[in-house]
Amino acid sequence: MKTSIGAKTLLFPTPVLMIGTYDQDGKPNLMNAAWGGICNSQPPSVGVSLRKATYSHGCIIARKAFTVGIACEARMTEADYIGMASGRNGNKFDATGLTPVRSELVDAPYAQEFPLVLECRLLHVFELGLHTQFIGEIVDVKADSDVLGDDGLPEILKIRPLIYDTGHKGYYGVGEFLGQAFSVGKALVS
Amino acid sequence: MKTSIGAKTLLFPTPVLMIGTYDQDGKPNLMNAAWGGICNSQPPSVGVSLRKATYSHGCIIARKAFTVGIACEARMTEADYIGMASGRNGNKFDATGLTPVRSELVDAPYAQEFPLVLECRLLHVFELGLHTQFIGEIVDVKADSDVLGDDGLPEILKIRPLIYDTGHKGYYGVGEFLGQAFSVGKALVS
Numbered sequence: 001m002k003t004s005i006g007a008k009t010l011l012f013p014t015p016v017l018m019i020g021t022y023d024q025d026g027k028p029n030l031m032n033a034a035w036g037g038i039c040n041s042q043p044p045s046v047g048v049s050l051r052k053a054t055y056s057h058g059c060i061i062a063r064k065a066f067t068v069g070i071a072c073e074a075r076m077t078e079a080d081y082i083g084m085a086s087g088r089n090g091n092k093f094d095a096t097g098l099t100p101v102r103s104e105l106v107d108a109p110y111a112q113e114f115p116l117v118l119e120c121r122l123l124h125v126f127e128l129g130l131h132t133q134f135i136g137e138i139v140d141v142k143a144d145s146d147v148l149g150d151d152g153l154p155e156i157l158k159i160r161p162l163i164y165d166t167g168h169k170g171y172y173g174v175g176e177f178l179g180q181a182f183s184v185g186k187a188l189v190s
Numbered sequence: 191m192k193t194s195i196g197a198k199t200l201l202f203p204t205p206v207l208m209i210g211t212y213d214q215d216g217k218p219n220l221m222n223a224a225w226g227g228i229c230n231s232q233p234p235s236v237g238v239s240l241r242k243a244t245y246s247h248g249c250i251i252a253r254k255a256f257t258v259g260i261a262c263e264a265r266m267t268e269a270d271y272i273g274m275a276s277g278r279n280g281n282k283f284d285a286t287g288l289t290p291v292r293s294e295l296v297d298a299p300y301a302q303e304f305p306l307v308l309e310c311r312l313l314h315v316f317e318l319g320l321h322t323q324f325i326g327e328i329v330d331v332k333a334d335s336d337v338l339g340d341d342g343l344p345e346i347l348k349i350r351p352l353i354y355d356t357g358h359k360g361y362y363g364v365g366e367f368l369g370q371a372f373s374v375g376k377a378l379v380s
Contacts, residue, residue, distance in 0.1 A: 002291075002307065002332035009228045010306065010331050010344060011236060012260050012351035013203050013364065037227045038199045038356065039239045040318035046201060047237065047323070049229045070202050076368055080375030096378055101192075116200065117192065126316060128230035128325065133237070135318065141200055142192035149358070154200060156355040156362065161202035163353065163364060165346040166228065168339070169371040172346065174203065174353060175363030178266055182359060185270030188286055 009035075009166065016079055016162040016171065018069035019048055020100075020110040020117075021059035023087065028100040028109035030092050031056040032083030034164045035131070036068065044138040046118055049131040055087040060134050064122040065106035068136075069114035073160040076171055078113070105139045115144045115159050199225075199356065206269055206352040206361065208259035209238055210290075210300045210307075211249035213277065218290040218299035220282050221246040222273030224354045225321070226258065234328040236308055239321040245277040250324050254312040255296035258326075259304035263350040266361055268303070295329045305334045305349050 014034040021029050036048035046068055050057045060066050071079035078096040085092055093100045099112040103119045110117040120136025147158040156174055163172040204224040211219050226238035236258055240247045250256050261269035268286040275282055283290045289302040293309045300307040310326025337348040346364055353362040 002302075003335050003338065005331050005333050005338070005342060005344070007234045007328050008331050009231050009234045009236075009328065011205060011207075011226075011228050011258070011308065012306065012344075012346055012349055013205055013353055014227060015201060015203055017201075035228045035230075036201075037204060038201050038225045039237065039323050040225075040321040041199050041241075042320035044197045044199045045318055046199075047229065068201070073368060077374050077377055080369070080371055080373070081378040082375070084372055084375045084379070095380065112192075116202065118201065124316070124318070126314070126325075128235055128314070130232035131230040133229050135316075138197050138199065141195050141198050143195050145193050148193065148195070152195060153357045154195070154202075156202055156353075156357060156360070159202055162368070163203055163346075164371065167343045167346060170346070171368045171371060171374070173365030173368055175365035178263060178352070178361045178363055179270070180360055181270055181354065182274055183270070184267050184361070185272070185274045187267055188271040189274070190285065 013163045014166050016071035016164050018071050018114055019056055020067035020108050021056050022063055022108060023059050024062060027091060028093055029056060029087035030082045030111060032079055045135050046120060046138055047133050047135050049133045051131055057132060060122060063107040065108040066120050066136055067103060067108045067110040068118040069110050070116040070159060071162045072115050073173055075113055076162060115147045116154055117142050203353045204356050206261035206354050207238060208261050208304055209246055210257035210298050211246050212253055212298060213249050214252060217281060218283055219246060219277035220272045220301060222269055235325050236310060236328055237323050237325050239323045241321055247322060250312060253297045255298040256310050256326055257293060257298045257300040258308040259300050260306040260349060261352045262305050263363055265303055266352060305337045306344055307332045
């Protein structure tokens with residue numbers, strides 16, 4: 001028997017996404033979003049949910065673009081600061097020392113220091129309630145070469161992405177490899 | 191300088207979600223979805239993206255409900271099998287030995303063996319391309335009592351959720367606690 005714990009926004013794991021935007025003055029900004037992920041393969045798309053009160057919300061609508069950087073263990077302090085401060089009151093790149101890079105493909109910046117970044121063109125805006133979900137087409141993915149495997153794809157143990165615990169608001173690392181998908185389940189094929 | 195690796199659906203980490211539905215004959219089914227997550231807090235909502243070709247797609251539309259179970263390390267083999275087989279050709283509960291439980295709140299089943307489950311009422315259907323995104327209102331969350339902390343909220347290290355690596359299709363565990371959100375970033379507050 002399971003225990004009812006109420007209608008809560010609990011799901012495990014969630015990512016730590018660094019959403020990059022320009023404001024109306026061209027100032028680069030980052031926000032920290034746990035509520036997002038891939039949502040479509042053709043066209044390749046990512047969804048991120050932001051409250052209307054966030055500074056980034058208006059920036060995405062105005063520029064019709066954003067980037068999604070993957071926060072990593074080595075940048076946990078910066079990622080958390082980005083989730084605490086608002087771009088309305090300052091420049092988070094200056095405060096963290098992160099390096100803004102202008103995307104050549106979409107009208108949005110990203111931080112050089114996060115190892116993987118998705119460059120996104122705004123496709124859809126869905127008003128869900130307190131949050132707005134922005135669906136972006138992934139125009140390109142940029143990666144640091146030292147997180148790529150021999151096959152040219154990123155390796156999770158080289159990225160070392162942060163994992164966010166929505167229950168108790170902790171950051172965790174990725175643990176050990178447990179098994180290969182589309183393989184371990186074959187044990188149950190009769 | 192970052193390397194371009196193309197417009198790929200890469201994001202780290204992604205969850206391993208067990209989507210529970212009934213088909214038109216009342217047969218319970220589960221599918222394995224990595225593309226989903228919380229997307230709104232009021233009303234509390236979760237989004238999951240499914241290809242139209244999946245058996246579960248039509249079930250969600252017909253019943254206007256689904257559940258989201260969190261796959262855990264101890265059930266990796268079952269979770270992976272659920273991602274390999276189709277409910278069109280058999281009963282995945284029978285094949286895995288998992289126990290179907292009828293939700294008392296929504297018209298969908300879940301597996302007793304996954305430690306946390308979200309019971310969802312269909313709110314929105316967004317056609318994004320190859321995938322359809324289903325937005326469900328989280329009507330309740332049910333948890334095994336042994337994954338709850340003293341405060342009544344689930345603990346990630348007790349759930350031991352699977353982490354899916356979309357790059358190389360591996361399952362990983364959750365690693366060590368690294369820091370507290372809204373706290374470690376204070377080091378950068380000037």
